[in-house]
Amino acid sequence: MTFEYSKRVPHNDNDVVGEILEAAANPAVISFAGGLPAPELFPVEGMKKAADTVFDNEGQTALQYSNAVGETVLREEIVKLMTDRGVDTSVEHVGVTTGSEQSIDLLAKMFVNPGDTVIVEEPTYLCTLDVFRSYGANIVGVEMDENGMRMDKFEEALKAHPEAKLVYTIPTFQNPTGRTMSVDRRKKFVELANKYDLLVMEDDPYGAIRYEGEELPPLKKFDTQDRVVYMSTFSKILAPGMRLGWIVCNVDVLSNFVVMKQSADLHSDNLSQHIIATFLKQNDVYEHIKKISDLYRHRFELMLDYIKKEFPADAKHSHPEGGMFIWIELPGEVDTMELFKTCVEHNVAFVPGDAFYPNKPKMGTFRLNFSNVDDETIEVGMKRLGTALKEALEA
Ligand code: PMP
Numbered sequence: 001m002t003f004e005y006s007k008r009v010p011h012n013d014n015d016v017v018g019e020i021l022e023a024a025a026n027p028a029v030i031s032f033a034g035g036l037p038a039p040e041l042f043p044v045e046g047m048k049k050a051a052d053t054v055f056d057n058e059g060q061t062a063l064q065y066s067n068a069v070g071e072t073v074l075r076e077e078i079v080k081l082m083t084d085r086g087v088d089t090s091v092e093h094v095g096v097t098t099g100s101e102q103s104i105d106l107l108a109k110m111f112v113n114p115g116d117t118v119i120v121e122e123p124t125y126l127c128t129l130d131v132f133r134s135y136g137a138n139i140v141g142v143e144m145d146e147n148g149m150r151m152d153k154f155e156e157a158l159k160a161h162p163e164a165k166l167v168y169t170i171p172t173f174q175n176p177t178g179r180t181m182s183v184d185r186r187k188k189f190v191e192l193a194n195k196y197d198l199l200v201m202e203d204d205p206y207g208a209i210r211y212e213g214e215e216l217p218p219l220k221k222f223d224t225q226d227r228v229v230y231m232s233t234f235s236k237i238l239a240p241g242m243r244l245g246w247i248v249c250n251v252d253v254l255s256n257f258v259v260m261k262q263s264a265d266l267h268s269d270n271l272s273q274h275i276i277a278t279f280l281k282q283n284d285v286y287e288h289i290k291k292i293s294d295l296y297r298h299r300f301e302l303m304l305d306y307i308k309k310e311f312p313a314d315a316k317h318s319h320p321e322g323g324m325f326i327w328i329e330l331p332g333e334v335d336t337m338e339l340f341k342t343c344v345e346h347n348v349a350f351v352p353g354d355a356f357y358p359n360k361p362k363m364g365t366f367r368l369n370f371s372n373v374d375d376e377t378i379e380v381g382m383k384r385l386g387t388a389l390k391e392a393l394e395a
Pocket residue numbers: 035098099100101102125170175203205232233234235240244245
């Protein structure tokens with residue numbers, strides 16, 4: 001029987017991501033393709049203690065159905081985190097979500113009709129591209145440089161697409177490039193969003209994990225017209241398996257979001273909400289985040305050393321000050337999918353840049369992840385990658 005799927009289901013015979021994951025899953029292959037946090041730093045003992053407290057004191061509440069906007073105890077903790085990130089807000093503006101992935105999906109569902117134009121930086125997070133595609137968006141990419149999305153190109157895109165409805169950005173330690181938007185550009189970005197009347201989806205899963213440089217305020221801090229929907233998550237600072245994130249936004253947007261969320265999953269996991277709220281009360285989360293940043297700094301620096309030692313001298317790399325990814329750009333017209341196959345023959349993998357482009361990919365680009373690989377794996381894998389790159393470029 002052939003099933004007639006809706007247009008929202010990807011009809012893509014050329015499943016690039018599937019192929020990559022399959023190749024990277026071979027145990028002989030060292031994979032820099034993933035995007036997983038370091039599991040050795042999951043706060044297992046702290047969560048265990050928090051869970052005990054929850055079961056001892058409020059087990060029946062935590063195991064009951066909850067409400068779609070999220071548990072007040074957790075929303076109060078999120079308000080404190082937002083204050084620390086430079087954003088003044090209150091519980092009425094905060095909604096708990098089943099990770100940022102759900103925030104992205106529900107916002108796209110709320111704002112994108114088939115054919116609507118949305119703007120993203122290029123390259124960008126591939127799952128967001130999948131979400132926008134599934135709702136039939138016309139996706140317009142805006143070029144970036146080392147300081148994030150280029151504001152001249154952003155305005156050009158807005159003039160060319162006055163119908164554009166929303167813009168999605170990851171301003172800090174972007175996935176896949178690791179790049180960060182400068183403060184001047186953040187201000188200009190919000191100015192342009194105001195001028196062209198755009199909804200802004202600000203995705204900030206990595207901002208807290210900084211190991212170099214000065215902290216920068218989220219776009220939300222410069223939002224004078226309440227048009228920025230800020231999204232973040234506990235996935236990178238605590239544990240992705242608990243599937244909890246949040247949005248901070250205009251109360252009208254939040255009330256519609258809650259209606260959409262009810263249809264999606266009624267509410268996010270109530271037990272996890274209580275455990276994380278309790279964990280945040282019982283622990284100094286910044287001490288924990290410092291451990292994560294220290295480890296990632298070390299792994300980033302080690303990977304960077306090997307890029308300098310092993311890669312062709314004219315290969316360019318981003319220099320992230322936090323987060324989990326480095327972006328590589330090779331000179332010339334390199335077919336990255338072919339390069340990927342050569343690398344897999346050398347038992348090493350990355351994510352080819354093609355996956356992160358809404359339309360035409362930039363050749364010779366790829367993403368490396370360093371958060372979930374130990375020193376020896378970095379050493380062996382980067383040597384293999386260096387050899388494979390030289391072989392492919394000389395061929
Ligand atoms: N946005 C970006 C940019 C991401 O990299 C990720 C995770 N890889 C997410 C959103 C989703 O994160 P989660 O659903 O775990 O909060």
